Amino acid sequence: MKKFIVPVIILVFATVTYTYGQTMDANISFDKEQHDFGKIEEADGTVTYSFEFINTGSKPLIISQVRASCGCTSPNWSKEPVLPGNKGFVSATYNPKSRPGPFNKSITVISNATTPNKILRILGDVIPKPEGIEDIYRYSMGKIRLKSNHMSFAQVVKGQKSTQVMEIINVSEEPVNISFDRIPGHITIAANPATLKPNEKGLIEATYNSEGKNDWGFVIDRVNILVNGESGNANSLTISATIEEDFSALTPEQMANAPAISFDNHTFEFNEIKQGEKVEHNFTITNNGKSDLIIRKVKASCGCTAVSPVDDVIKAGATTTMKVIFNSAGKVGKQNKTITVISNDPKHSRTVLWVKGDVVN
Numbered sequence: 001m002k003k004f005i006v007p008v009i010i011l012v013f014a015t016v017t018y019t020y021g022q023t024m025d026a027n028i029s030f031d032k033e034q035h036d037f038g039k040i041e042e043a044d045g046t047v048t049y050s051f052e053f054i055n056t057g058s059k060p061l062i063i064s065q066v067r068a069s070c071g072c073t074s075p076n077w078s079k080e081p082v083l084p085g086n087k088g089f090v091s092a093t094y095n096p097k098s099r100p101g102p103f104n105k106s107i108t109v110i111s112n113a114t115t116p117n118k119i120l121r122i123l124g125d126v127i128p129k130p131e132g133i134e135d136i137y138r139y140s141m142g143k144i145r146l147k148s149n150h151m152s153f154a155q156v157v158k159g160q161k162s163t164q165v166m167e168i169i170n171v172s173e174e175p176v177n178i179s180f181d182r183i184p185g186h187i188t189i190a191a192n193p194a195t196l197k198p199n200e201k202g203l204i205e206a207t208y209n210s211e212g213k214n215d216w217g218f219v220i221d222r223v224n225i226l227v228n229g230e231s232g233n234a235n236s237l238t239i240s241a242t243i244e245e246d247f248s249a250l251t252p253e254q255m256a257n258a259p260a261i262s263f264d265n266h267t268f269e270f271n272e273i274k275q276g277e278k279v280e281h282n283f284t285i286t287n288n289g290k291s292d293l294i295i296r297k298v299k300a301s302c303g304c305t306a307v308s309p310v311d312d313v314i315k316a317g318a319t320t321t322m323k324v325i326f327n328s329a330g331k332v333g334k335q336n337k338t339i340t341v342i343s344n345d346p347k348h349s350r351t352v353l354w355v356k357g358d359v360v361n
Contacts, residue, residue: 055088063111077090
């Protein structure tokens with residue numbers, strides 16, 4: 001009988017001791033763990049809600065950290081220890097700027113409570129502010145504003161033309177004349193109308209003639225915009241295009257006899273070098289096709305990567321090498337540089353090679 005009573009007493013004592021120990025800990029109890037702001041106006045700015053809690057434990061409660069799930073939410077909290085029976089707070093401020101629509105953000109509260117991680121939530125629906133002239137026409141050039149300072153023609157087939165338009169507005173109280181300077185020969189550009197009345201809207205119309213551009217792949221040009229004959233420091237319009245070759249008209253026979261580019265490898269990894277050192281590598285290019293392989297363009301993604309000239313034309317079955325030199329001056333950490341090779345291979349007209357490694361001090 002005694003053998004049976006002793007284990008029972010020990011078990012009861014352990015249970016009481018554990019329960020007592022639990023009640024001695026700090027405990028965080030929020031009046032609510034989620035708040036719905038409902039519909040809020042973006043124009044009204046930030047909104048804040050304060051979650052109140054009570055320390056229902058028997059030890060001081062210390063909040064060590066509060067993390068928001070988004071940079072759009074800024075937390076604040078009771079920095080001093082909260083004594084048993086006392087109240088504290090965790091507040092969350094949400095910034096709706098440029099964030100229209102529903103939101104649901106979490107705030108993680110880390111403390112010395114029996115439940116060390118507590119998750120709070122704020123949610124709502126942001127009503128976007130009405131767009132003004134400055135929101136629609138974001139780029140200012142003196143007396144006029146533009147929707148963008150960049151006109152992209154995207155893909156343009158070599159030998160073809162493409163046209164783009166961009167909206168502008170005269171925000172002054174006087175008529176303004178729009179003209180252009182430093183226009184490349186392959187671009188025609190004009191404002192319509194050329195003279196804008198006060199608060200009048202117009203268009204910049206540009207045509208890109210790829211045949212007149214002796215280049216391939218992604219290319220950039222810049223044109224100056226003159227307002228009443230004058231050009232300010234910010235009056236530059238960037239015009240970009242990606243000039244590609246059209247292989248769509250090739251017959252099956254022509255495809256079978258086309259050039260075919262191949263590389264011995266697509267990545268050169270130099271592992272680790274010291275800052276200021278140079279490394280070089282030779283990529284081998286082979287024409288596995290049945291006609292001349294023409295290298296249209298070779299372009300490195302960084303001025304730190306120099307590419308020695310390669311043969312423009314590689315005969316069927318022939319091979320050439322392309323030397324790449326990476327200069328680590330001014331670089332540190334992981335490096336991922338690219339070399340883009342554009343050719344007349346209809347199946348692989350654009351090939352990207354990589355130079356990778358780690359630069360240490």
